[in-house]
Amino acid sequence: MQAPKQPYTMCFRVKFYPNEPMKIKEELTRYLLYLQLKRDVYHGRLLCPFADAAYLGACIVQAELGDYDPDEHPSDYIRDFKLFPKQSLKLERKIIEIHKNELRDSVLITDFL
Numbered sequence: 001m002q003a004p005k006q007p008y009t010m011c012f013r014v015k016f017y018p019n020e021p022m023k024i025k026e027e028l029t030r031y032l033l034y035l036q037l038k039r040d041v042y043h044g045r046l047l048c049p050f051a052d053a054a055y056l057g058a059c060i061v062q063a064e065l066g067d068y069d070p071d072e073h074p075s076d077y078i079r080d081f082k083l084f085p086k087q088s089l090k091l092e093r094k095i096i097e098i099h100k101n102e103l104r105d106s107v108l109i110t111d112f113l
Contacts, residue, residue, distance in 0.1 A: 034063065044085045054091060057083045058098035068100045 014036060024030045038060055040046045041053075048056065061078055078092055078099075 038083075042083060042085065050091065050094075053084060054094035054098055057081075057091065057095040058103055061095060061099050062103045067103070 014033060017033070017037065018024065021030060021033060024033065037046070041048075041056065057078075060083055061081060064081070065073070065077075075096075076092075078095055083095070084091065
């Protein structure tokens with residue numbers, strides 16, 4: 001009998017997303033929930049309207065990059081982020097707008113994500 005060539009991959013999955021994720025006490029569990037949410041959105045397992053997708057995308061960018069800084073973020077800084085299966089230029093512009101204007105100093109979002 002041959003040994004497997006690659007190690008086994010274990011995935012954290014939740015069956016239902018919590019209504020109040022901030023009530024999750026463990027930081028690692030919140031982080032794993034964030035990773036699953038990000039992955040499920042990217043793979044099209046979670047569908048949402050345009051406005052919700054833009055806000056969620058902005059929250060992901062905020063968690064990854066922090067506050068918007070014009071010196072650090074060029075006009076197309078989220079082009080490298082693959083957030084949604086069919087990511088349009090219109091959606092990217094809306095994500096940038098929300099990240100610039102609505103999520104500054106957003107400790108609550110980054111604490112969850």
